Amino acid sequence: MPNAADRPARGAISRKTSMNDQHPLFRMEGISKRYGGVRALERADLTVEAGRVHAILGENGAGKSTLIKVMAGVVAPDEGRMLLDGREVKFADPAAANAAGIACIFQELSLIPDLTVADNILAAEPPTRFGMIDRKAQRRLAEQALARAGAEDIHPLMPVKELPLSRRQLVEIAKALVRDPRLLILDEATSALTAGDVAKVFAVLRRLKAEGIALLYISHRMQEIAELADDCTVFRNGRKIATYRAGSKTDDEVVEMMIGREYRHVFPPKPATPPADAVPVLEARHLSWAPRLNDVSFSVRAGEVVGLGGLDGQGQRELLLALFGVLRGTRGEVLVDGKPARITAPQAAKAPAIGMALIPEDRKTEGLMLPMSVRDNLSLSALSMVSNLGIIDQAAERRAVDEMIKLLAIRTAGTRVPAGSLSGGNQQKLVIAKWLMREPRIILLNDPTRGIDVGTKQEIYQLLRRLADSGAAIVLYSTDYDELIGCCDKVLVLYDGTVSRVLEGPEITERALVGSALNLAEADTGQRAVEAT
Amino acid sequence: MRDWRFTLAEQRATWLALGVFLAMFVLYVANHPAGFTPNVVQTAANKGVLLALVAMAQTFVVVTAGIDLSVGMVFILANCLASHLVVGSAATGMAGMLVVLGAGTLCGVLNGAIVIFGRLQPIVTTIATGAVFFGIALWLRPFPGSAPEFSAELADALTGKVLGVVPASLVVLAAVVLLVWVPFRRSVLGRAAYAAGSSEMAAYMSGMPIRRAKLLAYALSGLLAAMGGVFLTFFTYSGEASLANGNTYTLYSIAAVVLGGVSLFGGRGSAVGAIFGALAFRAIGDLMFVFDVDPLWQPLFQGLVLVLAVSVGAARLFQVRNKLELFG
Numbered sequence: 001m002p003n004a005a006d007r008p009a010r011g012a013i014s015r016k017t018s019m020n021d022q023h024p025l026f027r028m029e030g031i032s033k034r035y036g037g038v039r040a041l042e043r044a045d046l047t048v049e050a051g052r053v054h055a056i057l058g059e060n061g062a063g064k065s066t067l068i069k070v071m072a073g074v075v076a077p078d079e080g081r082m083l084l085d086g087r088e089v090k091f092a093d094p095a096a097a098n099a100a101g102i103a104c105i106f107q108e109l110s111l112i113p114d115l116t117v118a119d120n121i122l123a124a125e126p127p128t129r130f131g132m133i134d135r136k137a138q139r140r141l142a143e144q145a146l147a148r149a150g151a152e153d154i155h156p157l158m159p160v161k162e163l164p165l166s167r168r169q170l171v172e173i174a175k176a177l178v179r180d181p182r183l184l185i186l187d188e189a190t191s192a193l194t195a196g197d198v199a200k201v202f203a204v205l206r207r208l209k210a211e212g213i214a215l216l217y218i219s220h221r222m223q224e225i226a227e228l229a230d231d232c233t234v235f236r237n238g239r240k241i242a243t244y245r246a247g248s249k250t251d252d253e254v255v256e257m258m259i260g261r262e263y264r265h266v267f268p269p270k271p272a273t274p275p276a277d278a279v280p281v282l283e284a285r286h287l288s289w290a291p292r293l294n295d296v297s298f299s300v301r302a303g304e305v306v307g308l309g310g311l312d313g314q315g316q317r318e319l320l321l322a323l324f325g326v327l328r329g330t331r332g333e334v335l336v337d338g339k340p341a342r343i344t345a346p347q348a349a350k351a352p353a354i355g356m357a358l359i360p361e362d363r364k365t366e367g368l369m370l371p372m373s374v375r376d377n378l379s380l381s382a383l384s385m386v387s388n389l390g391i392i393d394q395a396a397e398r399r400a401v402d403e404m405i406k407l408l409a410i411r412t413a414g415t416r417v418p419a420g421s422l423s424g425g426n427q428q429k430l431v432i433a434k435w436l437m438r439e440p441r442i443i444l445l446n447d448p449t450r451g452i453d454v455g456t457k458q459e460i461y462q463l464l465r466r467l468a469d470s471g472a473a474i475v476l477y478s479t480d481y482d483e484l485i486g487c488c489d490k491v492l493v494l495y496d497g498t499v500s501r502v503l504e505g506p507e508i509t510e511r512a513l514v515g516s517a518l519n520l521a522e523a524d525t526g527q528r529a530v531e532a533t
Numbered sequence: 534m535r536d537w538r539f540t541l542a543e544q545r546a547t548w549l550a551l552g553v554f555l556a557m558f559v560l561y562v563a564n565h566p567a568g569f570t571p572n573v574v575q576t577a578a579n580k581g582v583l584l585a586l587v588a589m590a591q592t593f594v595v596v597t598a599g600i601d602l603s604v605g606m607v608f609i610l611a612n613c614l615a616s617h618l619v620v621g622s623a624a625t626g627m628a629g630m631l632v633v634l635g636a637g638t639l640c641g642v643l644n645g646a647i648v649i650f651g652r653l654q655p656i657v658t659t660i661a662t663g664a665v666f667f668g669i670a671l672w673l674r675p676f677p678g679s680a681p682e683f684s685a686e687l688a689d690a691l692t693g694k695v696l697g698v699v700p701a702s703l704v705v706l707a708a709v710v711l712l713v714w715v716p717f718r719r720s721v722l723g724r725a726a727y728a729a730g731s732s733e734m735a736a737y738m739s740g741m742p743i744r745r746a747k748l749l750a751y752a753l754s755g756l757l758a759a760m761g762g763v764f765l766t767f768f769t770y771s772g773e774a775s776l777a778n779g780n781t782y783t784l785y786s787i788a789a790v791v792l793g794g795v796s797l798f799g800g801r802g803s804a805v806g807a808i809f810g811a812l813a814f815r816a817i818g819d820l821m822f823v824f825d826v827d828p829l830w831q832p833l834f835q836g837l838v839l840v841l842a843v844s845v846g847a848a849r850l851f852q853v854r855n856k857l858e859l860f861g
Binding site for chain 1: 535536539540542543716719720721724727728730731732735736737738739740741800801853854855856857
């Protein structure tokens with residue numbers, strides 16, 4: 001085990017390579033990656049040069065995450081090649097990428113919660129003496145790395161799980177720096193940081209850039225990119241759209257590139273909106289759940305489909321969970337039919353007086369019991385509807401189940417086969433059917449069409465509209481902008497736990513959705529050019 | 534400097550287990566008719582060390598967020614094997630003992646290989662391998678007994694008293710902690726084992742040697758369980774393929790680990806804590822004896838103490854704000 005304290009700093013080497021300038025520091029050519037039938041990346045090219053900040057832009061699911069996972073050795077590409085200093089490289093695992101000088105700060109943190117800050121920073125290659133970890137040297141190195149990351153105030157012996165999220169992010173950066181990377185990848189590294197911390201991190205990044213390190217910067221915050229980036233590359237649907245010098249395109253042009261012109265789904269027509277004075281079935285007033293939700297107010301009338309938009313992870317999931325009584329310590333008020341409702345658990349939410357249903361995000365763990373039969377899955381949450389005095393009326397149960405399978409056209413070999421044997425789309429219909437058995441009046445959906453085929457998506461859109469027409473109030477969170485545009489009568493765009501904008505009727509356009517999701521000021525989207533720094 | 538506070542926080546569970554043990558033990562000795570004499574301590578130590586070794590074995594696997602239900606069976610297998618192999622003079626007996634320890638390590642490596650490379654759950658794997666280990670033990674010793682030339686000399690040396698006061702078994706236990714546990718805890722692989730138990734994905738992303746670390750943890754688990762089995766042979770001068778005994782040790786090792794503050798979710802705790810947990814658990818049983826309580830009550834009291842210990846750990850659930858985390 002080499003002693004990290006004795007290793008030469010790689011910064012010196014990278015300066016040398018950047019001077020002879022024959023090859024870019026890192027280059028990927030024709031990289032493709034498929035997950036099952038989904039193409040996450042298709043023949044992507046990218047060139048990263050030493051001493052420059054290269055920003056990657058793209059919508060949710062544009063392929064950015066896959067791109068950096070390939071670069072960091074987390075997933076192997078199906079085809080294409082990667083060149084470091086002009087020489088082809090292949091990474092078997094993250095350790096191999098690290099050894100080559102590529103360090104990555106992932107969006108989902110790579111810190112080990114039970115270990116101390118120092119242990120985490122030197123997790124991969126701790127300094128050793130006589131075969132054991134040299135704790136004194138480790139601590140010294142950790143303190144140096146923390147100082148380099150502008151986080152001198154973090155105690156190296158603190159267990160990571162006791163640090164708040166923003167501090168953990170700085171530890172992540174320190175952890176990457178201790179490896180003396182030549183190429184540092186930051187995936188949404190600032191999304192959890194406060195403005196003060198962001199400024200600190202930027203100062204660190206600028207210093208690293210001056211040292212000759214190449215930085216790959218992935219962020220949804222356009223202002224940050226304008227401030228930091230030298231080059232930008234836009235991805236869409238797994239393909240590279242364009243690479244340009246920062247400042248050479250307007251915000252408007254960039255958003256246009258991110259959206260593109262693509263295949264659109266067929267959506268059922270939207271009816272005229274219900275009268276404005278109709279009593280809302282569901283209303284939230286000043287709903288907060290610190291720190292993820294902050295003062296959210298909205299209402300849904302019978303027959304209305306209200307969408308939740310914005311970037312992934314801005315509090316949409318928490319909002320649905322808060323309404324459904326899963327979160328403890330929420331503040332604010334929830335009204336059902338204009339009367340205050342205290343929903344403290346899913347059981348209370350599904351009670352007939354409230355009649356709420358939540359179609360969860362992960363059907364495999366939160367929605368279905370996969371090994372159990374289709375019939376059991378359908379009737380479990382609705383047993384009270386088909387039983388008398390606690391005894392299940394089997395005939396009634398069978399009737400209700402058959403009816404539901406017919407209504408949603410669930411393709412299954414029978415009611416006794418395990419739910420896990422159905423296709424993804426049919427599983428999702430099963431989750432929805434399960435809740436429809438209870439005839440809910442308020443239906444919350446958490447990204448219900450993620451990862452299912454186009455045909456089934458179509459059926460789900462039709463179904464949602466039918467349910468709304470029959471008087472249900474629907475809240476739909478979707479990461480697919482087309483879906484929000486096609487299905488919703490109103491869209492709340494969330495940013496950082498607050499409703500940043502409400503779009504209604506014809507206002508719901510892709511441009512407005514993307515613009516407000518990035519929290520660009522309304523007037524700005526049209527005119528302001530990205531200014532170079 | 535606030536350093537000591539972090540060290541204390543990390544070791545709190547271990548100190549707590551030590552406290553529980555001392556309280557129980559003082560109560561025990563104070564009420565023992567013979568009082569605090571080397572003989573009383575030796576008897577208590579010999580009983581406690583068996584469980585302490587098996588609890589240490591369990592700790593290695595539990596910190597990786599696994600569980601080893603075969604420790605009791607490795608313990609029994611080593612007991613039966615040692616009754617055949619620890620023969621002759623102290624030197625030949627020692628050689629036989631090393632073979633037994635090697636066999637135990639092999640059992641651990643087998644468990645680890647199945648869990649790591651076969652990707653089977655530890656609980657299923659070790660139930661199955663445990664049955665196999667017990668089968669071999671039964672084949673080795675269909676009836677309780679030992680080889681006629683059993684090395685009683687070695688047995689007496691390792692279970693007697695050093696300098697006439699300190700129980701030799703405790704000295705061995707301390708040596709195991711210093712030579713096996715401390716190096717493991719401070720090694721790169723040992724830390725990787727903790728990291729894998731805390732968050733295997735994060736550990737993988739950090740480029741830590743997870744597989745080797747887990748394999749080492751399982752191997753050391755086998756080694757220590759076998760060491761316990763060897764000591765059982767030393768105390769009883771015989772080997773017995775007792776299913777009840779194997780199961781008891783497996784279950785008690787988990788109890789001791791929990792009492793010693795080792796998190797069953799992995800990533801947290803120390804074998805030293807598990808040792809005190811084991812000693813405390815044994816001391817509770819002994820208390821029954823000095824207070825002249827019907828031995829039939831012993832499981833009940835041990836159970837109550839365990840429930841109490843576990844409840845303390847469950848207090849954190851009141852702080853959970855997203856109820857989904859309760860099931861995660």
